[in-house]
Amino acid sequence: MKELRHLNKYFRKYWVKLFLGVLITIIARVFQLVMPSYVKNIVEVVEKYSAGELALEAARSDLLEYIAIIVGAALLSGFFTFLMRQTIINVSRYIEYDLKNEVFDHYQRLSLNFYKSNRTGDLMNRISEDVSQVRLYAGPAIMYGIQTLTLFACLIPLMFIKAPTIAFYALVPLPVLSVLIYWISRIIHQRSTRVQAFLSSLSTFAQESFSGISVIKAYAMEPRINREAGSLALEGKDKSMDLAKVNAWFFPLMILLIGVSNIFVIYVGGMQYFRGEISSLGTILEFIIYVNMLTWPVAIVGWLTSIVQRAEASQKRINEFLDQEPDIADPGTPPVPIRGKIEFDRVSFTYPDTGIRALRNLSFTVNPGETLTILGKTGSGKSTILDLIARLYDVNDGTIRIDDKPVEEINLDSLRSAIGAVPQDAFLFSDTIENNIRFGREQAGLEQIREAAAQAVVDKNIEGFAKGYQTVLGERGITLSGGQKQRVSIARALIKDPVIYLFDDCLSAVDTETEEAILANLKRASRDKTTIIVSHRISSAINADKILVLEDGRILQQGTHSELLETEGYYKELYINQLSGKEN
Numbered sequence: 001m002k003e004l005r006h007l008n009k010y011f012r013k014y015w016v017k018l019f020l021g022v023l024i025t026i027i028a029r030v031f032q033l034v035m036p037s038y039v040k041n042i043v044e045v046v047e048k049y050s051a052g053e054l055a056l057e058a059a060r061s062d063l064l065e066y067i068a069i070i071v072g073a074a075l076l077s078g079f080f081t082f083l084m085r086q087t088i089i090n091v092s093r094y095i096e097y098d099l100k101n102e103v104f105d106h107y108q109r110l111s112l113n114f115y116k117s118n119r120t121g122d123l124m125n126r127i128s129e130d131v132s133q134v135r136l137y138a139g140p141a142i143m144y145g146i147q148t149l150t151l152f153a154c155l156i157p158l159m160f161i162k163a164p165t166i167a168f169y170a171l172v173p174l175p176v177l178s179v180l181i182y183w184i185s186r187i188i189h190q191r192s193t194r195v196q197a198f199l200s201s202l203s204t205f206a207q208e209s210f211s212g213i214s215v216i217k218a219y220a221m222e223p224r225i226n227r228e229a230g231s232l233a234l235e236g237k238d239k240s241m242d243l244a245k246v247n248a249w250f251f252p253l254m255i256l257l258i259g260v261s262n263i264f265v266i267y268v269g270g271m272q273y274f275r276g277e278i279s280s281l282g283t284i285l286e287f288i289i290y291v292n293m294l295t296w297p298v299a300i301v302g303w304l305t306s307i308v309q310r311a312e313a314s315q316k317r318i319n320e321f322l323d324q325e326p327d328i329a330d331p332g333t334p335p336v337p338i339r340g341k342i343e344f345d346r347v348s349f350t351y352p353d354t355g356i357r358a359l360r361n362l363s364f365t366v367n368p369g370e371t372l373t374i375l376g377k378t379g380s381g382k383s384t385i386l387d388l389i390a391r392l393y394d395v396n397d398g399t400i401r402i403d404d405k406p407v408e409e410i411n412l413d414s415l416r417s418a419i420g421a422v423p424q425d426a427f428l429f430s431d432t433i434e435n436n437i438r439f440g441r442e443q444a445g446l447e448q449i450r451e452a453a454a455q456a457v458v459d460k461n462i463e464g465f466a467k468g469y470q471t472v473l474g475e476r477g478i479t480l481s482g483g484q485k486q487r488v489s490i491a492r493a494l495i496k497d498p499v500i501y502l503f504d505d506c507l508s509a510v511d512t513e514t515e516e517a518i519l520a521n522l523k524r525a526s527r528d529k530t531t532i533i534v535s536h537r538i539s540s541a542i543n544a545d546k547i548l549v550l551e552d553g554r555i556l557q558q559g560t561h562s563e564l565l566e567t568e569g570y571y572k573e574l575y576i577n578q579l580s581g582k583e584n
């Protein structure tokens with residue numbers, strides 16, 4: 001129960017409702033207890049009438065009175081049962097809601113490293129499946145637990161007071177039932193966990209096959225994928241059958257043990273009746289009803305135990321994530337306006353998970369309003385520089401300063417709000433194009449969105465779609481071409497109107513003519529902004545105030561376009577190659 005202590009704060013939050021719920025549960029149970037003894041009274045009235053001890057009129061009025069009491073108690077019990085669910089089950093839903101929000105908020109705070117070391121499926125599972133398991137503890141388990149306790153506390157003494165011998169024999173099989181149900185619930189849990197785990201691998205397989213359908217078709221891999229799907233389905237069927245087999249034991253076992261209890265009650269009760277130890281057959285009927293009332297709660301003791309164990313395991317998994325602190329912590333300094341000076345001072349950086357040394361002793365400065373273009377072979381560390389500026393990672397050695405202050409000391413929100421980043425792999429949400437662009441500035445109107453799209457030279461494309469800006473993009477924006485996606489992503493950064501622009505090779509899928517138009521627009525839009533453009537094309541570098549050429553995480557060359565053309569090296573070679581390519 002150590003892990004489940006995490007929920008205590010929520011129990012405290014909703015204690016009034018919970019307390020009411022407990023009270024109502026007890027009341028609902030007490031009303032339920034009325035019925036069996038009045039059934040017994042009814043049988044006694046009939047017995048007395050048959051023996052001629054009671055006149056018809058008196059018997060009728062007694063019967064009517066008892067029936068009215070039974071119906072009244074049943075109605076009241078039903079009403080309180082309704083209230084019980086309205087309180088306790090509602091509280092469990094509130095707790096589920098709060099816990100999901102807590103986990104989601106925490107996920108949002110965690111750094112990129114966390115997302116790299118945990119699979120998306122696992123993150124989703126903990127926030128949905130595990131939270132649902134925990135809810136079963138916070139609601140149904142508490143509700144049924146109190147119900148069962150109340151019932152045991154009232155009914156068992158009552159049974160012993162009324163007829164101790166029958167009570168003893170009626171109760172003997174019930175602990176066996178409880179243990180058996182516990183045992184079966186555990187096996188059911190183990191097998192259903194296996195089925196669940198299998199289902200998540202099946203959905204991962206299905207999701208990959210659907211996402212990669214164009215590759216599968218292009219390589220004519222459908223038969224192989226079908227075969228793999230077939231064998232996975234077979235494995236799934238076997239696992240589900242295993243589960244179905246133990247599930248099938250649950251109710252028969254319960255019925256068997258109730259049956260045994262009932263036979264004991266009838267046999268022992270019958271013998272006592274013959275011996276005159278009990279006065280009425282009504283007592284036997286009353287006890288049969290008691291046994292039936294006890295069966296479900298007894299079975300539930302086993303079920304509850306396994307629910308609490310599962311909830312504990314699930315909460316443990318949730319706590320594992322909740323206990324993780326973000327690697328990138330906000331320094332807690334007050335928000336500051338950012339002017340846009342960026343300085344790398346002997347910065348080295350190694351990716352913690354792969355141990356790849358991406359940057360080595362790198363120094364450069366970009367002043368507010370300047371444009372820096374970074375060129376270099378693939379894997380030379382260009383994107384890493386942009387990630388470090390946005391503080392997606394912290395450096396190992398050296399210092400990055402923004403406006404002459406170490407980046408770690410700057411309010412994280414101020415820093416990231418000042419940056420408009422266009423990543424290499426444009427990610428668009430499954431939403432309208434309008435909302436995808438508006439993501440950069442929540443309060444932007446349609447006019448501003450159109451303007452941003454025009455600057456990113458994607459407006460004509462968007463207007464060409466039947467639904468224009470209302471076109472909904474599929475998963476990962478698959479309805480757009482690579483170049484269109486890049487340009488929508490640029491529009492999203494432009495509409496943000498940030499202090500610092502970070503463009504990561506975001507024109508790679510755009511033809512050179514459109515690229516030139518966009519670059520001219522960007523030049524205008526970023527006139528007084530600090531701009532860093534990562535690229536493989538000389539065209540992005542020609543007008544830059546500074547150019548860095550990287551190789552293996554180090555600066556190979558730096559200068560302006562004209563300076564670099566005067567020196568032999570990577571830049572000049574690239575220029576000549578791309579120029580001759582263009583001429584051809």
Ligand SMILES: Nc1ncnc2c1ncn2[C@@H]1O[C@H](COP(=O)(O)OP(=O)(O)OP(=O)(O)O)[C@@H](O)[C@H]1O
Pocket residue numbers: 351353354356357358376377378379380381382383384385424505
């Ligand atoms: N998230 C990451 N985790 C671990 N290693 C990474 C990560 N991103 C990049 N690397 C490694 O760091 C090195 C530099 O990568 P980076 O993406 O900065 O290069 P790049 O110059 O931008 O390349 P490209 O031009 O292909 O985009 C590479 O060796 C790469 O494998």
